[in-house]
Amino acid sequence: MTFFAPFTIPFIVGTIFLFVAVATKWILWIARLPKVDRRLIAHNFFSLGTLAAIWEVVRESLLHAKIFRRNPLLGFMHMSLAFGWFLLIVVGWIETIVYLGFEMIPLQGHVFFKYFMPLNGIEAHIPLFEQLMDALLLLVLTGVALAWFKRIASKAMGMRRATKHVLFDRIALSALWFIFPARLVAESLTAALYGGNGFLTGTLGGFIGELLPTEVLTTLYEPAWWFYSSALGLFFVAMPFSRYMHIFTEIPLIFLRRWRLRPTLERKSYDNFEVEACSRCGICIDPCQLQEDLGIHDTQSVYFLRDRRYNMLSLKVANNCLMCGRCEAVCPVGINLTTLRINSRAKRRNIPHEGRYRYLTSLDRSSGEGKVGYFAGCMSSLTPAVQHSMERIFEAVGEAVWYADKDGGVCCGRPLMLSGETDAARKMVAYNTDLFRRHEITTLVTSCPICLRSFRENYHLDGIEVLHHSQYLDRLIAEGRLSVKQGEESYSYHDPCELGRGSEVYDEPRRVIEAVGELREPRHSRRDALCCGSSLANTVIGDEQQLRIARRMTRELEETAADAIVTACPLCHKAIARSTHHTVVDIAEVVARNIAE
Amino acid sequence: MAHRVVIVGGGAAGMQTALELKSRGIEPVIVERDIELGGKARGWYKLFPSFTPAGDVMRPLAERVKRERIRCFYGQEVTEFAPDGVILRSGERIPADAVVVATGFTLFDAHRKQEYGYGLYDNVLTSVDLERMMNSGAVTLADGSMPRRIAILHCVGSRDEKVCQKHCSKVCCITGVKQAIELKQMFPEADIFNFYMDIRMFGPGYEELYREAQERHNIHFVRGRISEAAETINKRIQIKAEDTLTGRPLRMTVDMLVLLVGMSANYENAELAKRAGLELSPNGFFRTVDSFLGAVRSQREGIFFAGAATAPKSLADTLAEASLTASAVDEYLKNSFNK
Amino acid sequence: MSTLNFGYGINRPRAIDLDNNDLRKSNAIIAEMPELQACIGCGSCTASCTAGAITNFNFRKLHTAVRRGEYRGVYEELSKCMLCGKCRLVCPRGINTRGLVMLIKRKLGDF
Numbered sequence A: 001m002t003f004f005a006p007f008t009i010p011f012i013v014g015t016i017f018l019f020v021a022v023a024t025k026w027i028l029w030i031a032r033l034p035k036v037d038r039r040l041i042a043h044n045f046f047s048l049g050t051l052a053a054i055w056e057v058v059r060e061s062l063l064h065a066k067i068f069r070r071n072p073l074l075g076f077m078h079m080s081l082a083f084g085w086f087l088l089i090v091v092g093w094i095e096t097i098v099y100l101g102f103e104m105i106p107l108q109g110h111v112f113f114k115y116f117m118p119l120n121g122i123e124a125h126i127p128l129f130e131q132l133m134d135a136l137l138l139l140v141l142t143g144v145a146l147a148w149f150k151r152i153a154s155k156a157m158g159m160r161r162a163t164k165h166v167l168f169d170r171i172a173l174s175a176l177w178f179i180f181p182a183r184l185v186a187e188s189l190t191a192a193l194y195g196g197n198g199f200l201t202g203t204l205g206g207f208i209g210e211l212l213p214t215e216v217l218t219t220l221y222e223p224a225w226w227f228y229s230s231a232l233g234l235f236f237v238a239m240p241f242s243r244y245m246h247i248f249t250e251i252p253l254i255f256l257r258r259w260r261l262r263p264t265l266e267r268k269s270y271d272n273f274e275v276e277a278c279s280r281c282g283i284c285i286d287p288c289q290l291q292e293d294l295g296i297h298d299t300q301s302v303y304f305l306r307d308r309r310y311n312m313l314s315l316k317v318a319n320n321c322l323m324c325g326r327c328e329a330v331c332p333v334g335i336n337l338t339t340l341r342i343n344s345r346a347k348r349r350n351i352p353h354e355g356r357y358r359y360l361t362s363l364d365r366s367s368g369e370g371k372v373g374y375f376a377g378c379m380s381s382l383t384p385a386v387q388h389s390m391e392r393i394f395e396a397v398g399e400a401v402w403y404a405d406k407d408g409g410v411c412c413g414r415p416l417m418l419s420g421e422t423d424a425a426r427k428m429v430a431y432n433t434d435l436f437r438r439h440e441i442t443t444l445v446t447s448c449p450i451c452l453r454s455f456r457e458n459y460h461l462d463g464i465e466v467l468h469h470s471q472y473l474d475r476l477i478a479e480g481r482l483s484v485k486q487g488e489e490s491y492s493y494h495d496p497c498e499l500g501r502g503s504e505v506y507d508e509p510r511r512v513i514e515a516v517g518e519l520r521e522p523r524h525s526r527r528d529a530l531c532c533g534s535s536l537a538n539t540v541i542g543d544e545q546q547l548r549i550a551r552r553m554t555r556e557l558e559e560t561a562a563d564a565i566v567t568a569c570p571l572c573h574k575a576i577a578r579s580t581h582h583t584v585v586d587i588a589e590v591v592a593r594n595i596a597e
Numbered sequence B: 001m002a003h004r005v006v007i008v009g010g011g012a013a014g015m016q017t018a019l020e021l022k023s024r025g026i027e028p029v030i031v032e033r034d035i036e037l038g039g040k041a042r043g044w045y046k047l048f049p050s051f052t053p054a055g056d057v058m059r060p061l062a063e064r065v066k067r068e069r070i071r072c073f074y075g076q077e078v079t080e081f082a083p084d085g086v087i088l089r090s091g092e093r094i095p096a097d098a099v100v101v102a103t104g105f106t107l108f109d110a111h112r113k114q115e116y117g118y119g120l121y122d123n124v125l126t127s128v129d130l131e132r133m134m135n136s137g138a139v140t141l142a143d144g145s146m147p148r149r150i151a152i153l154h155c156v157g158s159r160d161e162k163v164c165q166k167h168c169s170k171v172c173c174i175t176g177v178k179q180a181i182e183l184k185q186m187f188p189e190a191d192i193f194n195f196y197m198d199i200r201m202f203g204p205g206y207e208e209l210y211r212e213a214q215e216r217h218n219i220h221f222v223r224g225r226i227s228e229a230a231e232t233i234n235k236r237i238q239i240k241a242e243d244t245l246t247g248r249p250l251r252m253t254v255d256m257l258v259l260l261v262g263m264s265a266n267y268e269n270a271e272l273a274k275r276a277g278l279e280l281s282p283n284g285f286f287r288t289v290d291s292f293l294g295a296v297r298s299q300r301e302g303i304f305f306a307g308a309a310t311a312p313k314s315l316a317d318t319l320a321e322a323s324l325t326a327s328a329v330d331e332y333l334k335n336s337f338n339k
Numbered sequence C: 001m002s003t004l005n006f007g008y009g010i011n012r013p014r015a016i017d018l019d020n021n022d023l024r025k026s027n028a029i030i031a032e033m034p035e036l037q038a039c040i041g042c043g044s045c046t047a048s049c050t051a052g053a054i055t056n057f058n059f060r061k062l063h064t065a066v067r068r069g070e071y072r073g074v075y076e077e078l079s080k081c082m083l084c085g086k087c088r089l090v091c092p093r094g095i096n097t098r099g100l101v102m103l104i105k106r107k108l109g110d111f
Helices: A006-031 A035-044 A048-062 A065-070 A072-100 A107-111 A127-152 A167-194 A201-211 A214-241 A243-258 A270-276 A289-294 A301-309 A315-319 A326-330 A337-348 A378-382 A384-397 A414-418 A422-438 A449-457 A469-478 A507-516 A543-559 A570-577 A587-593 B012-023 B054-067 B127-136 B172-186 B206-215 B269-276 B315-337 C024-032 C034-038 C044-048 C059-067 C074-078 C086-090 C097-108
Strands: A372-375 A401-403 A443-446 A465-468 A490-493 A518-520 A564-567 A583-586 B004-008 B027-031 B071-073 B078-082 B085-088 B093-095 B098-101 B124-126 B149-156 B191-196 B220-223 B228-231 B237-243 B248-254 B256-261 B303-305
Touching: A006 A107, A006 A214, A006 A243, A006 A270, A035 A243, A048 A065, A048 A072, A048 A243, A065 A072, A072 A107, A072 A127, A127 A167, A127 A201, A167 A201, A167 A214, A167 A243, A214 A243, A243 A270, A270 A301, A270 A337, A289 A543, A301 A315, A301 A337, A315 A337, A326 A337, A337 A414, A372 A384, A378 A384, A378 A570, A378 B228, A378 C086, A384 A469, A384 A583, A384 A587, A384 B228, A414 A422, A414 A449, A443 A449, A443 A469, A449 A465, A465 A469, A469 A507, A469 A587, A490 A507, A507 A518, A507 A587, A543 A564, A543 A570, A564 A570, A564 A587, A570 A583, A583 A587, B004 B012, B004 B078, B004 B085, B012 B027, B012 B054, B012 B315, B054 B315, B078 B098, B078 B269, B098 B315, B124 B127, B127 B172, B127 B256, B149 B172, B149 B248, B172 B191, B172 B206, B172 B256, B220 B237, B237 B256, B237 C044, B248 C044, B303 B315, C024 C034, C024 C059, C024 C097, C034 C059, C044 C059, C044 C086, C059 C074, C059 C097, C074 C097, C086 C097
Parallel strands: A372 A401, A372 A443, A443 A465, A490 A518, A490 A564, A564 A583, B004 B027, B004 B098, B027 B071, B098 B303, B124 B256, B149 B191, B149 B256, B191 B220
Antiparallel strands: B078 B085, B085 B093, B228 B237, B237 B248
């Protein structure tokens, strides 16, 4: 048997095209990886990471476990399409092998097996296969139906807003929607003419067979297979340029990630894997407060990645993001959205003046002496109660403290980084690192979560332990160095983005509050906490817009009816304080007020 | 029988309106939240620009209210008002033929500008604290000593979008000038610096007083807003500003920092307005029909305004407006009930 | 008397010549962020400035110069900014100062 018919041509062309396109992309991306990344691959190739990656591919690329956890119906839709189709291919393959042995069968032989080998051509067919294949087809068709349903009623699937797509996506999407109904029709017609098949195509075939005369069936037969093959071919051609490229990108991404490759503040080839692994599922849209509070609908991560992928990223889209990390927290593919956003900005700014920051040379305005360094942060000078309270606490526990910026310091560099000015930021990093080293501190306490994240992620401070003041206070209380009195007051705690999602510090501030009073949680808290809107990462939205974001967030804190609102970031503090008439305090103030005499 | 008008608020505006109504043969009833009449002006030391003791204005008003046997409810808060009466927190309803809203304003809470350290540093006080100190006869630093260097900061809680107070509070500039002169008279050796963004001297005698402060009292006016304050070890206040006229940052240490706090709309205005079907202006004060012939009328017939409930006003403006309110109420009652 | 030191001090004309200064760039900047015109010159941005505490960087003077069509040296001078954001937090007019620094740098980058 030749396994060839003219209708298979669209499919064959599409498949070859797809293969070449995907292979080209992979090869180019891998070849352009920087040396560090290639070395990481070589080093980790034979490690447990590889096994973990295989398991993750099954769990996430096929079963979509993360989406399931978010919304079962949405998870089922993704799973039925991915896993269902995958099984159709696998079971189909097994079917052909069982019937024809390990002969060399061309790809279209497997895919259009029912055409080439209608059941009357097989002497001892196994009904189980027909039933199984029909069941799988039904599974995929359910997924397609749900995808249709999602277009009209995304809310039912836990998404208030679905993604708006580009042309390529629309072509691929339409083709995809036709593939399985076309297969259903083609296989049913085959069953109507030649009999056999399972509960779905067989029954439907029998029904059509009774309804239509044989001449009509024969006339429809070839076009039906043509249509099926064309839908497949079209989908395959559109695939590498559409969001469906994610199918072939997520798998290598999972491996690369397990081999410890990460995006950095500068763009590199690895970013391609992250950018194209986005399936544009749109799960990142709902958590975005710019969308919810301000009605901005073109800047969410899904659109940012889309625009970046097609080289149509505008400055406004790149810059209009709070980088609060709420989207990153829910992304089912685990894309490093913040880092990608930063390195997109880095590419878009102009080159700064050479002698920039020369004025930092030999500057030292620090005071005091001690192994513990305290870096209040630029913003903290506008919330002096924080610094005041910290000084009282240091005094109470008898800590010898070196004050890095009591009389004005140098910025940690993160604001520059967030704006894409990474080279400039490095000058701040170098300056501050040198300052810390020169004063030989072993612990660095900061009151600003932005600084904290910067010290942890962008500084190399080996030998210096970096703590946010909430962590430091928690430790003082736990170690018994600081005794506080438990009061009657209740506190509603706001998680600052850079402290919570950014630095994974959730429990320490809560323990501190519980040591002095009653803790109350707003509706959104911990990983789900809302941003105050004052984020330095966004340079597009105006003051009034920041205020709108702050007001909604603050309302949730007020709703707990706690005696006071507590936060642990000077920026959040300012944003909340201007949005409420309730008392707003920093966690350091809460502790300082409750020091047991 | 005389018509009855309930006046919400027994400050200068409320008292003056009540007296004017009484003289027109109308029965006024004052509902005051506090336990005595007088409002914000009670406890004030001297009034700008003439340095008239505030008591000389407020005391006669209160005495006349008493003499005229105007009915007053003390310690009672109005939770709802309508043209036909008001409802008190206790649930009691006072029926009326018209209502005058003379609820005044709320002083801006200086704690909200934490960068100035109010409540945190001992020698940072508000203009109101200073008046009280002057009234009690002793202006000193926290340790009882005399200040030798004083900074007065204008526009705290006024024209500041960061605390959602976009409006100018009108009276702080002239108050700042007045207090600077008073402090200078108290401490002739002291250097006094007024930090301002704009000096708005619109009233009669204001500009003259400003010039007097500059020339006769050698008050230093620095054009620049203080951005932050810090406390030194010996409890002095270190302040940062830009001297915008030389274009250079300015740092100085003072013994005392006085914050000229502005006027905010009452927090309760929103709820009261909603219940009465009235509108608020963007800054939260009650909105009047217009600022000309309808300056004391609300969007609802039978509800009138007097004083700072509609916008920041000086005491002089408030008293003048109260008479206007009384005449508008009188006219309304005549037209509506005596046909 | 201190003047803006842009490094070109000697050749600068004495007066701001609004008859001849080209305001096109300035207008383009204002068109993108009209709030720049809302500045009331209180100096809070400069007073609180982290870079201004170390060097003679003065954002208020710089953006005022730009609005007068005086662009020379502004880009280099703006490069001293650390973008820390304190100025935005103190601006009583709620001006997006950080956004402005970046916008002006972008528009004057090739100057």
